[in-house]
Amino acid sequence: MENLASKYDGILQSGNLTKYILETSVYPREPESLKELRNATASYPMHFMGTHPDAGKLMGILLKLLNAKKTIEIGVFTGYSLLLTALNIPDDGKIIALDPDRKAYEVGLPFIKKAGVEHKIDFTESPALPVLDKLLEDPSNDENFDFAxxxxxxxxxxxxxxxxxxxxxxxxxxxxxxxxxxxTVAWPEEALLDPRRKKVRQDAIAFNNAIASDTRIEICLASIGDGFTICRRAH
Known part of the structure; x- marks a missing residue:
């Protein structure tokens, strides 16, 4: 039994399970515009930075359950998650989208336009913190967004x-x-040799520990995609 368990544990840890999920419940229902954007991103440098389609599917359901109308996106890249959000909010919904790299955003822009949702997006080519601070200067923005x-x-x-x-x-x-x-957050420190990956791992661990202790929110760290931490503001 132990050998059998080890065998199936190996399958779960391979890409087979993810492949099954994508082919069974994600790709068949993926809107054509998202599929086209995903395929265009596949040949773009650092293409792996795009949102995982299975994680995107969960995000789309959450947006609908929340009836989200006003949203914020920090880090756009080529726009897979941005287009997904735009497709799942009402026609008069708005997304404040922030990224210092407009070139990557423009890879996805033709697909956003083709989907007819560009009017929902307010893209700003900028680091996010100055824009967020500017938003907070206006008291009318306090507690004024549904989703980020x-x-x-x-x-x-x-x-x-x-x-x-x-x-x-x-x-x-x-x-x-x-x-x-x-x-890698669950790996021993010495297992990572690349200094940059090690630094990002440390940042992720520090954030995970901090967010787990934040009493203002309820959280779920879901092992979907590369890890989705879903926070609901409680008070």
């Missing part, structure tokens, strides 16, 4: 959180991507 998605520089996750927690309404959601960092 963060997939950006990991060392600033807590800085983003401290600002977003004031902008998101009670009952709203904030999702942080890549919080498992390829599973």
């Amino acid at each position: 998605f963060v997939d950006a520089d990991k060392h600033n996750y807590w800085n983003y959180h401290e600002r977003l927690i004031k902008l998101i309404k009670i009952g709203g959601l904030i999702i942080y991507d890549n919080t498992l960092w390829g599973g």
